[in-house]
Amino acid sequence: MSEVIPRLRSRSSITTGKTFLRAPGLWALVVMILALTPWTSGAHGGLDDPATRSYACRFLDQDGEMCSQAWDANPQALYDWMEINIGDAGGVHQPRIPDGELCSAGRAKYGALDTPGNWPVTTVCVVLEAAGGRRLVHRSPGRRGG
Numbered sequence: 560m561s562e563v564i565p566r567l568r569s570r571s572s573i574t575t576g577k578t579f580l581r582a583p584g585l586w587a588l589v590v591m592i593l594a595l596t597p598w599t600s601g602a603h604g605g606l607d608d609p610a611t612r613s614y615a616c617r618f619l620d621q622d623g624e625m626c627s628q629a630w631d632a633n634p635q636a637l638y639d640w641m642e643i644n645i646g647d648a649g650g651v652h653q654p655r656i657p658d659g660e661l662c663s664a665g666r667a668k669y670g671a672l673d674t675p676g677n678w679p680v681t682t683v684c685v686v687l688e689a690a691g692g693r694r695l696v697h698r699s700p701g702r703r704g705g
Contacts, residue, residue, distance in 0.1 A: 609681035612662050612672045613640035620679040632671035643669050 607614045616626035617640040630637060643664050645652055656665045663669035686694055 609683050610679070611640070611643070612678050613637060613643055613669065615679040615681075616640075616672075623677075623679055625674065625676045625678045628674065628676075629671040633668060636669045636671065639668075643672075 607618075610619060612625075612629070613636070616623070616629050617637045620626050621630065626637075643662075643666065645655055645664055645666075648655060652664075660670075660673050662672035688694060
């Protein structure tokens with residue numbers, strides 16, 4: 560007579576099953592912690608989309624009227640297009656940048672960028688997803704002369 564030996568489940572399959580059941584809860588906790596963690600931005604300098612005047616003159620429209628003037632005034636300022644910043648603004652940049660000097664951040668090196676004129680412009684398009692799957696689109700064409 561042959562004896563029937565019952566098959567035992569290996570310990571690893573039992574452990575794997577328990578780990579699998581705990582994983583969704585673990586991932587939910589990780590996601591919740593990441594979502595609630597305050598993040599700070601370390602950005603500096605100018606934008607390339609939409610293009611700032613410094614970026615546009617450096618890469619997009621070097622021969623345009625206003626860009627030519629900016630190149631003549633200080634070529635190094637356009638090579639350093641991404642360096643237009645106030646390193647120690649500490650969140651109070653608005654009172655530190657005088658009216659009419661936004662493009663240069665009030666820095667003399669970039670002063671030619673503040674000159675009113677026919678600068679290259681960028682159309683900005685904002686798309687918002689609304690309830691019910693609707694999309695709200697707003698296009699804001701750039702204005703010349705400012």
